[in-house]
Amino acid sequence: NAGVTQTPKFRILKIGQSMTLQCTQDMNHNYMYWYRQDPGMGLKLIYYSVGAGITDKGEVPNGYNVSRSTTEDFPLRLELAAPSQTSVYFCASSPDRGIYNSPLHFGNGTRLTVT
Amino acid sequence: GNSVTQMEGPVTLSEEAFLTINCTYTATGYPSLFWYVQYPGEGLQLLLKATKADDKGSNKGFEATYRKETTSFHLEKGSVQVSDSAVYFCALTPNTGNQFYFGTGTSLTVIP
Numbered sequence: 001n002a003g004v005t006q007t008p009k010f011r012i013l014k015i016g017q018s019m020t021l022q023c024t025q026d027m028n029h030n031y032m033y034w035y036r037q038d039p040g041m042g043l044k045l046i047y048y049s050v051g052a053g054i055t056d057k058g059e060v061p062n063g064y065n066v067s068r069s070t071t072e073d074f075p076l077r078l079e080l081a082a083p084s085q086t087s088v089y090f091c092a093s094s095p096d097r098g099i100y101n102s103p104l105h106f107g108n109g110t111r112l113t114v115t
Numbered sequence: 116g117n118s119v120t121q122m123e124g125p126v127t128l129s130e131e132a133f134l135t136i137n138c139t140y141t142a143t144g145y146p147s148l149f150w151y152v153q154y155p156g157e158g159l160q161l162l163l164k165a166t167k168a169d170d171k172g173s174n175k176g177f178e179a180t181y182r183k184e185t186t187s188f189h190l191e192k193g194s195v196q197v198s199d200s201a202v203y204f205c206a207l208t209p210n211t212g213n214q215f216y217f218g219t220g221t222s223l224t225v226i227p
Binding site for chain 1: 149151156157158159160161164204213214215217218219220
């Protein structure tokens with residue numbers, strides 16, 4: 001069981017470049033999330049999705065876009081990379097929120113550096 | 116609003132020492148509470164959870180009790196091992212809405 005898979009593991013971007021962080025899960029979870037983790041700052045929610053075709057902004061959405069065309073995939077797009085987007089990005093999923101105490105399942109992260 | 120406050124780190128302990136990591140929360144209604152652990156180079160993993168007041172979550176020798184009167188969910192372990200070295204995150208999810216709220220994490224290093 002693969003769980004939540006993120007690619008790439010590492011990436012270096014130049015300022016102004018674009019890229020897509022990939023996230024896929026094989027647990028048939030409806031809920032998916034993108035977080036960024038900065039040193040000493042914990043996890044901040046970028047975007048989330050409650051099902052295919054439905055996305056919503058989290059705490060820090062500026063500079064990012066997402067789409068959810070299938071239950072399995074939830075890619076995160078950076079259009080014009082900036083140094084402030086240097087971070088570790090985590091994708092996570094959880095079962096239907098009808099069972100509201102379901103935990104999150106995390107991928108192993110993508111470490112992004114923008115220079 | 117919803118928020119989680121964790122004790123500042125880093126924490127360094129000798130093997131077999133007692134561990135407490137404090138966590139307090141602010142939430143509307145009756146949230147579920149979680150502790151996640153992050154080992155170096157990995158994503159977060161669920162360590163334990165509690166879904167109602169006075170529940171005790173436990174796993175791998177770690178315990179935490181949901182205290183509604185003090186809005187706390189402190190993590191404890193009686194005898195830590197070197198393999199427990201990691202970053203620990205306290206988190207909550209309210210009983211309405213779709214989001215999880217995380218503390219800033221506490222780094223634990225256990226030395227032999």
